[in-house]
Each structure stands twice: as structure tokens, then as C-alpha cells.
Amino acid sequence: MNVTDQNAQPRRRQISRDVIISVRDIVVSFGERTILNHLNLDVYRGEILGFVGTSGGGKSVLTRTILGLVPKQSGTVEVFGQDLDHLSERERSALERRWGVLFQQGALFSSLTVKQNIQFPLRETLRLSQRMMDEIAFAKIEMVGLKPDVAEKLPSELSGGMIKRAALARALALDPEIVFLDEPTSGLDPIGAGDFDELIRTLQQTLGLTVFMVTHDLDSLHTVCDRIAALGEGKVIAQGTIETMMEAQHPWLRAYFHGARARAVQSAR
Numbered sequence: 493m494n495v496t497d498q499n500a501q502p503r504r505r506q507i508s509r510d511v512i513i514s515v516r517d518i519v520v521s522f523g524e525r526t527i528l529n530h531l532n533l534d535v536y537r538g539e540i541l542g543f544v545g546t547s548g549g550g551k552s553v554l555t556r557t558i559l560g561l562v563p564k565q566s567g568t569v570e571v572f573g574q575d576l577d578h579l580s581e582r583e584r585s586a587l588e589r590r591w592g593v594l595f596q597q598g599a600l601f602s603s604l605t606v607k608q609n610i611q612f613p614l615r616e617t618l619r620l621s622q623r624m625m626d627e628i629a630f631a632k633i634e635m636v637g638l639k640p641d642v643a644e645k646l647p648s649e650l651s652g653g654m655i656k657r658a659a660l661a662r663a664l665a666l667d668p669e670i671v672f673l674d675e676p677t678s679g680l681d682p683i684g685a686g687d688f689d690e691l692i693r694t695l696q697q698t699l700g701l702t703v704f705m706v707t708h709d710l711d712s713l714h715t716v717c718d719r720i721a722a723l724g725e726g727k728v729i730a731q732g733t734i735e736t737m738m739e740a741q742h743p744w745l746r747a748y749f750h751g752a753r754a755r756a757v758q759s760a761r
């Protein structure tokens with residue numbers, strides 16, 4: 493059963509109906525295995541969209557397909573109204589500057605300090621003085637709630653939560669309009685995860701970001717997401733507010749939103 497709630501108003505805030513990412517009829521297969529099977533999805537400007545689904549179902553594959561890191565067999569991906577398959581190299585790199593990515597596990601360069609990690613995308617794309625790059629790095633470090641002394645540390649010297657924040661600072665280095673977050677709270681304790689959710693919400697509000705967030709975290713879905721989309725059998729099987737998702741009849745959604753873990757989250761709220 494395909495439950496969609498296109499017209500439902502986001503729970504907390506009025507979200508624009510300006511489509512910033514449009515995924516149409518995407519097919520992605522590896523060998524004989526089809527992971528995404530004619531999948532459609534819209535992401536609206538200024539929303540935090542939570543993307544859920546079974547483990548191994550293809551959430552990261554979709555993220556990577558949107559980013560152009562995984563080849564698709566068919567379908568289109570438009571970001572800011574531009575079809576990613578019809579861009580020159582120059583247009584493509586201009587577009588990539590408008591998004592930031594936080595990969596699973598942070599994916600910081602282990603031999604670079606936090607400051608150097610944040611400056612990496614700046615060095616790749618802009619010609620700035622070292623002084624300017626230092627100013628930007630320290631501004632981003634403060635923005636994600638880290639202390640300035642973290643700048644000179646290596647990733648191996650940081651806690652899991654600090655690594656996530658440092659990786660987020662790097663994702664924000666070029667002042668993107670869209671941020672892709674792949675399981676940003678995985679591996680964090682509930683308090684650390686809650687703090688990270690609050691940070692995402694604050695940054696979204698202050699910077700006007702659009703956030704595409706792959707997550708398994710029910711707390712995040714309840715507290716920060718304006719809308720949720722669920723992946724099943726290679727397609728979006730339901731989308732809408734948390735309330736819509738909780739009413740969905742699909743067996744996986746019922747188990748996910750009403751199972752033992754969901755009840756624990758509900759009773760803690």
C-alpha cells in the first residue's frame with residue numbers, strides 16, 4: 493500500500509512547496525539486484541526530510557545516486573532545477589558547492605587536523621588566503637558547538653560526537669544550501685544524539701538549510717524532521733508528517749513506528 497500525504501502541512505512549520513531536489517523514476521541495480529526500482533521523491537526547500545527504511549534497503553544508495561556517486565540505469569535527478577545528467581563539468585562543480593555531505597562515520601581524513609579537514613573543500617574550490625581560511629574554519633567550529641582548541645586535533649583524538657560535529661563543520665565549509673546527512677546520530681548515546689538533533693534544527697533555522705537526513709533514529713524523526721519518506725521494495729512507500737507515518741498501514745511501517753522501540757521513545761516523550 494502506498495501512503496502519500498503530499499498536501500499535508502509539515503508539523504511545526506510552514507515549508508515552501510518549492511522543490512529543491514526532484515528524483516524521478518530512478519532505477520539502480522548492481523548486477524542482477526535492483527536496489528531502487530522506479531523511485532520518485534521530492535525534497536522541498538527549507539525542510540528537514542528524514543529518510544527511513546530497512547537496513548540494506550538502499551537509503552545510502554539513493555543518497556549517493558542523488559550526489560552522482562552511483563550510476564543509475566534510468567531516471568532523472570534534478571537539483572535546483574538542473575538535471576544532473578546534462579551539466580558541463582564547470583556547472584557540475586558549481587552545483588556541488590551548493591551542497592554539503594556528512595557521510596556515515598564522519599569520513600574525516602585521519603591524517604589531517606580538524607581545521608585542515610574543514611579547509612579541504614575550501615582549498616579544492618576557492619582561492620583564499622590562509623588567514624581567511626583559518627577564520628572560516630574557526631567560525632564553522634564554533635557554529636557546530638566545538639571549542640576552538642579542537643581545530644588542531646586529529647580525528648583520532650576526538651569522541652564520536654565530536655567527530656560528527658567536525659564532519660558537519662566540514663560539510664558546512666562552503667555555506668551550502670542543502671546538507672545530506674547519512675545516519676548522523678548513529679553511534680551516539682541518546683543525550684549526544686539529542687544534542688546533535690538540536691544542532692541540526694538550530695542550523696537549519698539560522699542558515700535556512702534544506703536537510704536530507706538518512707536515519708534510523710526514531711527520536712530524530714519525532715523531534716527534528718518536518719517530513720519523513722520511507723523506502724521499501726526500492727520505492728518510496730509512504731511520505732508525510734510523523735503523524736501520517738504512524739497511521740500508515742504498510743507492515744514494515746507499522747512495525748517500525750509502533751514496535752517496542754517506538755513505544756519506548758513514545759513513553760519517554
Ligand SMILES: Nc1ncnc2c1ncn2[C@@H]1O[C@H](COP(=O)(O)OP(=O)(O)OP(=O)(O)O)[C@@H](O)[C@H]1O
Nearest residue numbers: 522527545546547548549550551552553554706708
Ligand atoms: N557499490 C555497490 N556494489 C554492489 N552492491 C552495493 C553497492 N552499494 C550498495 N550495494 C548494496 O545495495 C544495498 C543497499 O545498500 P545501502 O547501503 O544503500 O543500504 P541502507 O538502506 O543505507 O542500509 P543501512 O541502513 O544498513 O545503512 C545493499 O545490499 C548493499 O550491499
